[in-house]
Amino acid sequence: MSNNPSFILNKINDVSFEDRPVPEIKDPHYVKIQVKKTGICGSDVHYYTHGAIGQFVVKEPMVLGHESAGVIVEVGEAVTSLKVGDRVAMEPGIPSRYSDEYKSGHYNLCPHMAFAATPPYDGTLCRYYLLPEDFCVKLPDHVSLEEGALAEPLSVGVHVSKQASVVPGDVAVVFGAGPVGLLIASCALAFGATKVVAVDLFQSKLDLAKEIGITHTFIPTKGDTPQQSAQKIWDLLGEKPTVAVDASGAEPSIQTAIQVLKEGGRYVQAGMGRDNITFPIADFCSKELTAKGCFRYGFGDYKLAVEFIASGKVPAAKLITHRFKFTEAEEAFKTVMSGKAVKVIIDGPEDEE
Known part of the structure; x- marks a missing residue:
């Protein structure tokens, strides 16, 4: 039966x-x-403009989209936790239930992951989509479906904070104030960090950081070395950060992150950049830093993201700058590509279409 725009x-x-x-x-x-x-x-934009991300290449027509929320319209006979009419945030990656990664508690690393809008799997920019019940998070009545869609990028922020072992009293610095960087910074506060610095080259992004409650912002000075930028961040904070996250993928940011950390600090790489960079390994070793990667999100991250939205600890909806109807999806993508938007939301197909 067709009727799935x-x-x-x-x-x-x-x-x-x-x-x-x-x-x-x-x-x-x-x-x-x-x-x-x-x-x-x-x-989504990268597939649109390049047709591939690493080994994942678009070879057949593919439905785009993976940051979604919707309403349950049918349940399987074994489903017990959800019912028709429930509003849910949709976690869009299903691992193999038989992989070592799944069984060891790291299902996000499953090599057999079926992730929406990652070739060869279709995404969620459609009317109807199927998911296992345990990959849906029911939304509280006061949480909007738009906020439910933002649970996906926010889950990355939750996972970063877990990877960085953020605890109350930590001081964090996040390089890159795009949507994910801002959500990472906001999550660090929700996890108990007392000070968080958002670092970016664009004042407009840092203004939004302030609007969502990030305590400090910093624009690097052109021509400064990583050491000089680190010193300015120390002066801004009055102390050295215990946690640093790079959400930009930019080599100077990564270098500055290592320089700025307090001895014994924790570093997480969240942004994707060039395959190979120059890394300050001597400082990394002498400070006895801990470094971790971050790939999407794992067990409990989606649920906690929804709870952070519901409690108001992370004002994710403030990141939404543009909204489009489903029939305007191409215009929505072009708006993102123009750099004019922070976060864009596309409605699902209207019932009468």
């Missing part, structure tokens, strides 16, 4: 709308969701 990436810079078949529940633990709100992520 979908926004399709055919090839680089070539998108279209297509009526796909309505998916049918075949696993009794799955639910069918009518997608209501979807955010645009940087990875």
Whole structure:
């Protein structure tokens, strides 16, 4: 049965709308969701403009989108935690239940992950989408579906804070104040950090950081060395940070992050940059720093992201700058690519379409 309008990436810079078949529940633990709100992520844009991210190459037409929330319209016969009409945030990556990574508690690292809008898997910019019930997080009544869609990037912020072992009293610095960087900074505060510095080259991004409650902001001075930038951040804070996160992927930011950390500090790489960079290994060793990578999110991260939104600890909705109808999806992507938006939300297909 067709009646599942979908926004399709055919090839680089070539998108279209297509009526796909309505998916049918075949696993009794799955639910069918009518997608209501979807955010645009940087990875969606990268597939749009480049057709690939690393080893993941778009070879067949693919539905875009993975930051979504919607309403349950059908449940499998074994589903017990959800019912028709429930509003849910949709965690868009399903691991193999048989992988070592899943069994060891690191399902985000599963090599067999079926992740929405990552080739060869279709995404969520459509009317109907299927998920296992345990990859849906029910939204409290006062949390909007737009906020539910923002649970996806916010879950990255939650995972970063866990990777960095943020505890009350920590002082953190986050390099890069794009949507994910801002959510990482806000999560650090929610985890108990007393001071958080957002670092970026653009004042407009740092103004938004202030608006969502980030305690300090910093613009690097052109021509400064990483050591000089680190000293200015120390002067700004009155102390050395215990946690540093790079959400930019920029080599100077990574170098500054290592320089700025207090001895024994923790560093997390959240942004994707060039494959190889010059890294200050001597300072890393002499300070006895701990460094970790970060890939998406793991067990409990989505649920905690929704709780942070519901409690008001993370004002994620303030990041939304533009909203578009489903039929305006191409315009929504072009708005993101123009650099004019912070966070864009696309409505699901209207019922009468």
